[in-house]
Amino acid sequence: MNLPQDFLDEMKLILKDDFQQYIGAVDKEPFRGISVNRIKITPEKLIPLLPFAVQKSPFYDDGYYIPINEQGIGKHPLHHAGSFYVQEPSASSAVSLLDVQPGEKVLDLCAAPGGKSIQIASKLSGTGLIWSNEVVRNRAQILLSNFERMGVANGVVSSCYPEVLCEKLGSYFDKVLVDAPCSGEGMFRKNPAASLEWSREHVQACANRQLSILDSAAQCVRPGGVLVYSTCTFSYEENEGVIKTFLAAHPDFEESGTRQHFGRQTELSCAVRITPLEGGEGHFAARLRRKGNDTNISIPVIRNHHLPKASLYQAAEKMLFELYDDLPEGILSVNKNKVYLLPHLMPDINGLGVVRAGVLVGEYKKNRIEPAHALFMSSRPSSLRQVLSLEQNDKRVDEFLSGMEIECDAASGYTAVLYCGVVIGFGKCSNGRLKNKYPKGIRQTAGSSYLRTE
Numbered sequence: 001m002n003l004p005q006d007f008l009d010e011m012k013l014i015l016k017d018d019f020q021q022y023i024g025a026v027d028k029e030p031f032r033g034i035s036v037n038r039i040k041i042t043p044e045k046l047i048p049l050l051p052f053a054v055q056k057s058p059f060y061d062d063g064y065y066i067p068i069n070e071q072g073i074g075k076h077p078l079h080h081a082g083s084f085y086v087q088e089p090s091a092s093s094a095v096s097l098l099d100v101q102p103g104e105k106v107l108d109l110c111a112a113p114g115g116k117s118i119q120i121a122s123k124l125s126g127t128g129l130i131w132s133n134e135v136v137r138n139r140a141q142i143l144l145s146n147f148e149r150m151g152v153a154n155g156v157v158s159s160c161y162p163e164v165l166c167e168k169l170g171s172y173f174d175k176v177l178v179d180a181p182c183s184g185e186g187m188f189r190k191n192p193a194a195s196l197e198w199s200r201e202h203v204q205a206c207a208n209r210q211l212s213i214l215d216s217a218a219q220c221v222r223p224g225g226v227l228v229y230s231t232c233t234f235s236y237e238e239n240e241g242v243i244k245t246f247l248a249a250h251p252d253f254e255e256s257g258t259r260q261h262f263g264r265q266t267e268l269s270c271a272v273r274i275t276p277l278e279g280g281e282g283h284f285a286a287r288l289r290r291k292g293n294d295t296n297i298s299i300p301v302i303r304n305h306h307l308p309k310a311s312l313y314q315a316a317e318k319m320l321f322e323l324y325d326d327l328p329e330g331i332l333s334v335n336k337n338k339v340y341l342l343p344h345l346m347p348d349i350n351g352l353g354v355v356r357a358g359v360l361v362g363e364y365k366k367n368r369i370e371p372a373h374a375l376f377m378s379s380r381p382s383s384l385r386q387v388l389s390l391e392q393n394d395k396r397v398d399e400f401l402s403g404m405e406i407e408c409d410a411a412s413g414y415t416a417v418l419y420c421g422v423v424i425g426f427g428k429c430s431n432g433r434l435k436n437k438y439p440k441g442i443r444q445t446a447g448s449s450y451l452r453t454e
């Protein structure tokens with residue numbers, strides 16, 4: 001691969017004695033990985049079910065390398081089930097620095113397609129709140145479909161400019177992640193064409209934009225809270241340079257964190273850089289802390305929370321009692337004919353470009369609620385009244401994912417479909433058949449499921 005000379009000169013300064021080793025790695029195949037979604041499954045249960053070998057990644061405790069040539073992973077039933085997310089291994093490192101704890105309120109400001117938000121949601125496992133924002137509207141839709149597949153119920157997906165969102169939300173969050181748009185130098189091995197767009201001017205423009213996003217993000221961190229900044233580029237200017245400028249302009253923030261056990265050290269003790277020489281395509285992450293300590297930030301009132309009319313409320317309750325032994329938690333809310341379950345910790349969402357808050361419970365049709373795919377995807381199997389359990393070699397798995405009606409020995413009514421114990425969707429059982437409710441937009445062609453088992 002031919003890389004721009006100015007870029008190589010920069011890399012020489014960053015890598016020093018290791019520069020020649022980097023040049024030797026430039027034309028090698030990129031690393032690939034997955035992160036496990038604990039909302040759905042544990043790594044211990046998932047790994048023996050995967051049809052390929054994995055190797056532990058150093059960057060994240062639920063991250064694994066996968067073989068570089070493995071094809072069709074997105075068609076694996078456990079991928080449909082949201083059990084794992086395909087993620088370049090070093091990209092998972094930023095969430096390790098964030099160190100999310102159950103019950104925390106976390107903002108991911110530049111979130112699409114959603115790899116890091118899914119890691120955060122996995123760490124929260126249904127507690128606290130994950131607010132994921134993506135300024136580009138159609139990318140926010142991809143984020144939403146990932147939230148639904150991964151079963152995130154305690155989340156908000158928005159598409160809003162950081163300056164608008166952060167001013168309105170205020171210092172509400174325990175943790176804020178800015179995984180900023182960047183010059184993408186860590187993507188060159190995966191996408192060599194990206195190097196054609198590289199220039200010093202572009203790096204400078206990225207650094208300016210990154211600072212402006214960080215300025216907004218700073219407003220959302222509560223005193224004592226944590227701000228993690230990350231990029232998938234190596235550039236000093238976009239990384240250490242941005243952090244130093246930010247700290248100079250924000251004396252209420254300080255470096256936080258000790259040396260990580262992965263990556264290469266930087267001149268900032270709070271930051272780590274990962275290159276192909278450390279086992280990842282390329283990432284930089286820095287952890288800052290807002291001085292002070294205030295864990296009692298009041299929760300802004302949810303002003304646009306529309307309580308369902310009594311008839312709708314009753315229909316929703318009836319449907320939920322029919323589906324669950326153990327009801328899902330949240331606040332029932334309605335927008336037009338759609339019913340949602342909102343997380344308890346949700347702030348006011350008015351005017352913030354919210355695409356989805358909480359989980360879609362269902363749609364009101366002819367005096368009843370038709371349940372939604374997203375509701376089942378976010379449900380614990382043990383909480384559901386009626387399930388159809390499919391195991392690894394059952395041909396109905398492929399039939400179900402391609403939208404076909406399948407055999408079902410459950411009683412009549414809505415039935416969750418499980419693959420190896422993980423909810424993959426639902427249908428309506430009647431007379432030994434399951435009418436398929438797998439959404440049309442995500443169905444696959446019959447026979448294309450990835451079920452290799454050697």
Ligand code: SAM
Nearest residue numbers: 110111112113114115116135136179180181213
């Ligand atoms: N965190 C994501 C993940 O793990 O999947 C990747 C985020 S990507 C590196 C950066 C995102 O920032 C892109 O989705 C891009 O659309 C968005 N972005 C672009 N310009 C932006 C801006 N001015 N403010 C905020 N976000 C922006």
